[in-house]
Amino acid sequence: xEVTNDKGMPMPSELKRLVHxxxxxxxxxxxxxxxxxxxGFGLACCAIEALMGTNGPRYDLSRxxxxxxxxxxxxxxxxxxxxxxxxxxxxxxxxxxxxxxEPKWCIAVGSCAISGGxxxxxxxxxxxxxxxxxxxxxxxxxxxxxxAIIDGFLKLRAKILDPKxxxx
Amino acid sequence: xxKKLSEIISELKEKFPQIKTSEETxxxxxxxxxxxxxxxxxxxGFNYLTNLTAADYPADAKGKGDGDExxxxxxxxxxxNLTSVYEKLYLTVKARVSRKNPEIPSVFPVWGGxxxxxxxxxxxxxxxxxxxxxxxxxxxxxxxxxxPLRKDYQWVGGRK
Numbered sequence: 493x494e495v496t497n498d499k500g501m502p503m504p505s506e507l508k509r510l511v512h513x514x515x516x517x518x519x520x521x522x523x524x525x526x527x528x529x530x531x532g533f534g535l536a537c538c539a540i541e542a543l544m545g546t547n548g549p550r551y552d553l554s555r556x557x558x559x560x561x562x563x564x565x566x567x568x569x570x571x572x573x574x575x576x577x578x579x580x581x582x583x584x585x586x587x588x589x590x591x592x593x594e595p596k597w598c599i600a601v602g603s604c605a606i607s608g609g610x611x612x613x614x615x616x617x618x619x620x621x622x623x624x625x626x627x628x629x630x631x632x633x634x635x636x637x638x639x640a641i642i643d644g645f646l647k648l649r650a651k652i653l654d655p656k657x658x659x660x
Numbered sequence: 661x662x663k664k665l666s667e668i669i670s671e672l673k674e675k676f677p678q679i680k681t682s683e684e685t686x687x688x689x690x691x692x693x694x695x696x697x698x699x700x701x702x703x704x705g706f707n708y709l710t711n712l713t714a715a716d717y718p719a720d721a722k723g724k725g726d727g728d729e730x731x732x733x734x735x736x737x738x739x740x741n742l743t744s745v746y747e748k749l750y751l752t753v754k755a756r757v758s759r760k761n762p763e764i765p766s767v768f769p770v771w772g773g774x775x776x777x778x779x780x781x782x783x784x785x786x787x788x789x790x791x792x793x794x795x796x797x798x799x800x801x802x803x804x805x806x807x808p809l810r811k812d813y814q815w816v817g818g819r820k
Contacts, residue, residue: 580801608819615808615815616800 524569524595525652528645529560531568531592533585535575538602541635542574551638558645565591570648571625576604576611577618589625597628597652599644606630665749668704675699685752693755694765700742701770706751709767711741712777714785716811718759733759736787740767757787759810766792784809 495505498513532543546553547561562568565588577585589598600621603609608619621627628651631644650657669681676696680687688696700706718734740753757764766789767774778789779798786807789795797804806813 580799612819615813615817616804619819 521652521654525649526557528556528558528570528648528652529562529568530558530570530572530599531565531588532561532563533571533573533575533588534563535573535577535581535585536604538574538604538635541638542572542601542631542641545638546641548638551642553642553645556642556645556649565589565593568592569595570597570599572599572601573605573621573625573627574601576609577621577624579616579618582618582624585621586624597648598625599629599631599641599648600627601631601641601644602636603632603634606632609634665751668749668751672696672699672704684750685754687754687756690755690757690764693753694767694770696753697740697767697770700751700753705744705747706742706749708743708745709740709771709773709777710743710750712738712767712774712781714738714781714787714809716759716785716809718811735759736762736785738764738781738787762787763790764788765790766795768792783807786810 496502532539534540534543543561545551553559553561560567561572569592571589571592573585589596598621600606604611604617605621606627608614608617611617612619618624629644629648631640633640636644665684669686672686673679673681676688676692676699678689678692679696686696715737716734717737735756736759737754737756740755742751742753743749744751755764762785764787766778768778768789768791775793776798778792779795781787782789782792782795783797783799784807796802800808806815808815
């Protein structure tokens with residue numbers, strides 16, 4: 493079978509695997525999805541699992557190119573909210589979220605960041621990160637294991653590559 | 661200064677006849693508190709305030725004391741855990757205040773570490789420490805209403 497490009501012109505078969513045609517958005521999404529720079533927002537015990545355990549040698553988030561987990565909104569794509577958001581810390585979560593450049597996503601790690609967790613009825617706990625900021629991926633657990641965090645990152649990668657996967 | 665705790669407590673009993681003592685605990689009135697604490701630090705070497713906390717004892721067990729009618733609204737107890745680092749001794753001092761007018765002298769002049777711990781007790785119980793250098797809320801926001809660790813604290817909210 494003769495290999496042709498999208499214009500119907502014949503082309504060497506080696507180039508077929510090297511040259512791709514796609515919309516610019518798809519190319520950019522591919523770059524975004526494979527080089528997530530997270531802003532690690534550790535608020536409580538979940539930070540040990542989500543930010544330290546996952547970055548440690550055993551689970552090694554760096555394999556996926558999500559190496560640069562810094563506590564700053566500079567260049568960050570994803571905010572990893574790990575821990576209990578109290579009424580006092582909520583303004584800081586929102587402020588850092590607003591300081592991040594678009595496009596940006598959010599991963600809520602653990603019961604507390606999802607819904608307030610065991611402290612949902614407390615007098616000083618925000619019932620979930622989504623009360624403040626839009627959340628893309630929820631990682632359940634108390635605490636979630638590091639491999640669950642990695643799974644959350646991969647779910648987010650699928651969403652960035654093709655936003656249609658989350659449409660109903 | 662090799663002294664056992666029982667000796668220390670009996671010596672204190674001579675100096676402060678009003679205090680109630682048990683094996684490792686001293687109950688003291690708010691008037692005697694500061695003098696006793698200074699004595700404990702300067703003469704008996706209790707140089708470290710391990711912990712300062714409080715407990716709420718409302719008049720009725722359910723904690724729904726009616727402030728207007730009830731003559732006795734109950735009490736709150738402030739608990740000081742003291743350590744003598746050199747002698748390896750541990751001592752508990754307790755003082756009670758009324759829930760209506762919870763005021764007690766600050767022990768910040770004796771142990772500087774009491775600063776934040778007294779702020780925390782003020783934050784969660786509403787006990788006022790007179791003479792404290794900076795008595796404002798430390799855990800909750802300044803505009804927070806009520807004192808959450810009191811037994812009659814009611815709060816509606818949370819899950820939606």
